[in-house]
Amino acid sequence: MGGPAWLTAIFAAASLAVAVYCAGRLVVARRGHRPTELDTDGAHVIMGVAMAGMLVSGLRTLPSTIWEVVFAAAAVWFGYRMLQARRGAQSSPWCSSHPLPHLVECAAMVFMFLILPAAAGAAASSVSMTMTATESRFSFLTLPLAVYLFGYVVWLGDRVTLHVPALALAAPAGDTRPAIGSGSGFVATQSYLAPRCATICKITMGITMGYMLILML
């Protein structure tokens, strides 16, 4: 992918850091029964690895075709979650309650791998990507995708609170309702796992993916 090598390396490192951190979140959430958005964290794990491979050729792991299938499947999942939310289904603390941005992120990944195969191919060189005539027909999607992600980043930034949100730690005395997440296989007994760090991960992924899309303009 185009851009100074040190800059793409920084973005790749950021996306890898998010992937590693989100993998850690999944482990901690499982062991500590602390709710986190399993689907979002899982998506960020694979997304971070894939994006790092797109940015720095030495970090490529899987062929593009496999990534396309993986992100298409993730997009289907978030699309399903979005439909469920629209139908008024009860949200689970273990799943993303705002699946649309993640659906767009997964679609953007498929877009980058599928429509612009040069994204992966050009990673081996330091030159900017060039699009074929066929691919350029889809270039008009690149800008709206990037702007949507920047909008998501800014929206998330607006919702980052200064202090640790007081989660449902202190249930009222005599409250015998089941703990949140008890119907999803896990039993949540503690507060939500590092919510501000989760938001910062989303912001990092949004900026990095937006950067990659802008490089494809």
Place this chain on the structure above:
Amino acid sequence: MSESLAVGRAQTRPAGQAGDTAGVAALDARRKLQLGLGVIWVLDGILQFQPSMFTKSFPAMLAESAHGNPGVVAGPITWSASLIDHHVVVLNAIFATIQLALGLGIAWRPTVRLALAASIAWSLAVWWLGEGLGGILAGTASPVNGAPGPVLLYAILAVLLWPADRDPGAPSVAGRATGRRPAQAVWLVLWGSLAAFALLPASRAPGAISDMLTDGADGAPAWLAWIDTHAASALNHHGLAASIVLAVLLALVAVAVYLPAPALRAAIVLAVVLAAALWLAQGMGELFTGMATDPESGPLLALLALAFWPAVPRPAVTRKEA
């Protein structure tokens, strides 16, 4: 502005991760517009990270803005372009980071004032050193080429969206921050100056607007190039008529700020349509060329117009006693 951070309130999920809005103040119209401005700053920051910005092309582009300006304006532009030319990688990385930080700073409520204030200072500096004061003194200013300089609009927006309630009863977001009359004056001067620029020789010459449209098509995707080249072809040798029509429309928008709310709403719709048309004429800020540093004036004019949208007065709510 309701800038309070509702911290420490019980919630089942953290802010930003749930459908609930507990812990986060609601988005009012001004906050939404601030976030819109934040998005454009983030876009600017990422555009500044494009590969071509780390090459000699970037300072060369800056130096071009000195042409035609008086020596007192051109001197600092040439000096800064030379300085950037010698340290282009480091300085461009700093510039990009500053713009990204401005966007994120506007997004994060505790830093919104700081970020808006910094954005005013940054915008004015870039307006001079990066855009040559929008070509106003060089005689090249035209609404079609982005006059009075897109980056000046960032500063104006930062003032109009400042989180203060100098006139809480003002019907529009812009009026709340600065007061009704100053906000109206800003609108009149901005759109009035655009109308005046449309009548300058840079716009009214027979092939002027046509040439600008042709420039906008350079490097644009096929569909955008098609629009611009066809518009350029249609307006070729009709520069005077096109500039007069454009000036009349811009003047109508300018004076509409003093009209009653229904007429003002119609004028704001017209302003947004004009902003969109100008944006297309500008080749969408040449975003597809890899050399764009901002999305040009179109989106900013539209955002600014929305800041003047007169709110519908809410009927008084009477509390029924139980």
